[in-house]
Structures are given as structure tokens and as C-alpha cells.
Amino acid sequence: MGGEAAGAPHYHYERAGPGPVCGIDEVGRGPWAGPVVAAAVILDPLAIPEGLNDSKRLSPERRAELAALLEARAVVALGVASVAEIEAMNILQASFLAMRRATLGLATRPALALVDGNKAPPGLPCTCRPIVGGDALVLSIAAASIVAKVARDRMMVALAQQFPGYGWETNMGYGTRTHQDGLARFGVTPHHRRSFRPIHKMLCGADSVSA
Incomplete structure (x- = not known):
């Protein structure tokens, strides 16, 4: 079989x-x-x-x-x-x-x-x-x-075409260096999981800078 x-x-x-x-x-x-x-x-x-x-x-x-x-x-x-x-x-x-x-x-x-x-x-x-x-x-x-x-x-490949720069077409949304670099350059998208610690920390950091 x-x-x-x-x-x-x-x-x-x-x-x-x-x-x-x-x-x-x-x-x-x-x-x-x-x-x-x-x-x-x-x-x-x-x-x-x-x-x-x-x-x-x-x-x-x-x-x-x-x-x-x-x-x-x-x-x-x-x-x-x-x-x-x-x-x-x-x-x-x-x-x-x-x-x-x-x-x-x-x-x-x-x-x-x-x-x-x-x-x-x-x-x-x-x-x-x-x-x-x-x-x-x-x-x-x-x-x-x-x-x-x-x-x-x-x-994720389709989303990567809408939001280039994060490497989603290869990292599929995982926290690779390319993804981290994209977040540093372009910020958080609507497709990011904001409750996940790395994204949450980035958002909290941005809030503290803008306050």
C-alpha cells in the first residue's frame, strides 16, 4: 500500500x-x-x-x-x-x-x-x-x-506581494533576520500578531518613543 x-x-x-x-x-x-x-x-x-x-x-x-x-x-x-x-x-x-x-x-x-x-x-x-x-x-x-x-x-507568498520587504515568501512569517530587518525598516503590518512578544515589544518601544 x-x-x-x-x-x-x-x-x-x-x-x-x-x-x-x-x-x-x-x-x-x-x-x-x-x-x-x-x-x-x-x-x-x-x-x-x-x-x-x-x-x-x-x-x-x-x-x-x-x-x-x-x-x-x-x-x-x-x-x-x-x-x-x-x-x-x-x-x-x-x-x-x-x-x-x-x-x-x-x-x-x-x-x-x-x-x-x-x-x-x-x-x-x-x-x-x-x-x-x-x-x-x-x-x-x-x-x-x-x-x-x-x-x-x-x-504567505501572496501576502509578501502586498507587503514586500519582510521576506514572507521564504520565511513564511517566522522571525528570521530578514523579517526582523523588515520590521525595523517598515514597521508592523495588519498581518502581524501584535500579542506575540517580539511584535508587542516593538510596539511598546514605538509608543514610548512617541510619548
């Missing part, structure tokens, strides 16, 4: 499930800018793309190829929580919100959700099982990690 090479994620958890099983993962908890994005994926056991793995272990080109295959062969949905929602409820709760939106967006209602991490998002429409390191262990979670990563990267 596709994707079950030695050392790769496997389909064992899905086989043991009580019906349609989706994998859920999110990307974008750590960046200083941009939304948090989650994906939910129900794989077709007869059409699993070869080479599914934790998105961090794949090249951008391979992630894009696999995301396209998953869109064609699996039941896939995205959920997004905006910067405003991250600010209103904190990054953990915003991640849970994105996961709920992704799961509710699936065309097929799952009976079980396998979620990367150690916490079950509240409010899912099905039973939930958190799995620590799930994106490296479970095929459907690995698939979700790929779909979410590709989707968020594309969002």
Missing part, C-alpha cells in the same frame, strides 16, 4: 477506526505574522499517494506534488483562523478553531479524528484521538500536514 515504507507513517490507526477516519494537522503556530491553517484529510485506502510523510521532511516541490494528488484522491478540507482571531483568543485556541473548521468542512463526516499533538480540539463533530508526533506516524495526519503547509505557504 502507498506510503507504508519502512520508517514512514502508516495506515494502522485508520484501519482500526470505527468508520471514516480523518487526520488533522495545523501549521503556523509559531510565526510572527499570518494566519494559522489546519487541514483535515480522509484518505481513500485504495488510492493513497506514494511518499506521504511529515511535511517538514519533504521538499517544497514534493509537498506541492503530494498536495495536488491528495486534492484529487482524498476528501480534503482547510480551516483558517485569522490574525484577528489569534489575537482575540490566543494561538492555541485559534489553532483549535482552524481544526474545527477544517473537520466541519469535510464532504464526508468522519467517525474519528486523529490529531497531531497531545490535546483534542474541543467541539469536533466526532470522536477525537490526539497522537503526539502523529505527522510522522499516521498517514492521514501526514497528509493533513502537507495540505496545510502548502496552503499556508501560498497564503
Whole structure:
């Protein structure tokens, strides 16, 4: 079966499930800018793309190829929580919100959700099982990690065209030197997470200077 090479994620958890099983993962908890994005994926056991793995272990080109295959062969949905929602409820709760939106967006209602991490998002429409390191262990979670990563990267590339100078097209909103230099030169944008400590400190510093 596709994707079950030695050392790769496997389909064992899905086989043991009580019906349609989706994998859920999110990307974008750590960046200083941009939304948090989650994906939910129900794989077709007869059409699993070869080479599914934790998105961090794949090249951008391979992630894009696999995301396209998953869109064609699996039941896939995205959920997004905006910067405003991250600010209103904190990054953990915003991640849970994105996961709920992704799961509710699936065309097929799952009976079980396998979620990367150690916490079950509240409010899912099905039973939930958190799995620590799930994106490296479970095929459907690995698939979700790929779909979410590709989707968020594309969002950040689009935002980089609107707000050049921060390097979002390569750093995806993380606090790299290029991003820090952009903040020093151009200031904070509406897409920055103002509650995150580096951005908050910069804003407080600007307020003290202008006072």
C-alpha cells in the first residue's frame, strides 16, 4: 500500500477506526505574522499517494506534488483562523478553531479524528484521538500536514506581494533576520500578531518613543 515504507507513517490507526477516519494537522503556530491553517484529510485506502510523510521532511516541490494528488484522491478540507482571531483568543485556541473548521468542512463526516499533538480540539463533530508526533506516524495526519503547509505557504507568498520587504515568501512569517530587518525598516503590518512578544515589544518601544 502507498506510503507504508519502512520508517514512514502508516495506515494502522485508520484501519482500526470505527468508520471514516480523518487526520488533522495545523501549521503556523509559531510565526510572527499570518494566519494559522489546519487541514483535515480522509484518505481513500485504495488510492493513497506514494511518499506521504511529515511535511517538514519533504521538499517544497514534493509537498506541492503530494498536495495536488491528495486534492484529487482524498476528501480534503482547510480551516483558517485569522490574525484577528489569534489575537482575540490566543494561538492555541485559534489553532483549535482552524481544526474545527477544517473537520466541519469535510464532504464526508468522519467517525474519528486523529490529531497531531497531545490535546483534542474541543467541539469536533466526532470522536477525537490526539497522537503526539502523529505527522510522522499516521498517514492521514501526514497528509493533513502537507495540505496545510502548502496552503499556508501560498497564503504567505501572496501576502509578501502586498507587503514586500519582510521576506514572507521564504520565511513564511517566522522571525528570521530578514523579517526582523523588515520590521525595523517598515514597521508592523495588519498581518502581524501584535500579542506575540517580539511584535508587542516593538510596539511598546514605538509608543514610548512617541510619548
